[in-house]
Amino acid sequence: MSSTEETAICHDGLQNLDRSFAKKKANPGFFLPLFAALQQHAEHGPGDFSAQLETFLSREDISMRSDDDKTLVLAMRIPG
Numbered sequence: 001m002s003s004t005e006e007t008a009i010c011h012d013g014l015q016n017l018d019r020s021f022a023k024k025k026a027n028p029g030f031f032l033p034l035f036a037a038l039q040q041h042a043e044h045g046p047g048d049f050s051a052q053l054e055t056f057l058s059r060e061d062i063s064m065r066s067d068d069d070k071t072l073v074l075a076m077r078i079p080g
């Protein structure tokens with residue numbers, strides 16, 4: 001498995017999900033599955049990751065915890 005560098009940019013509409021206010025840092029429980037799905041998409045060829053991400057962000061449990069738009073940009077660098 002190759003090492004990766006990951007970056008996420010989020011709008012405040014996801015702040016109740018994407019960060020741990022108590023620890024004052026990003027919530028790995030939110031981001032790790034998203035980056036795992038993105039890496040799987042990158043390794044296994046074509047697929048519609050954007051549609052999968054949109055489906056995830058449109059889920060009722062996600063919408064109930066968001067009070068604003070759900071803008072999310074994920075970027076991953078996979079060396080080699």
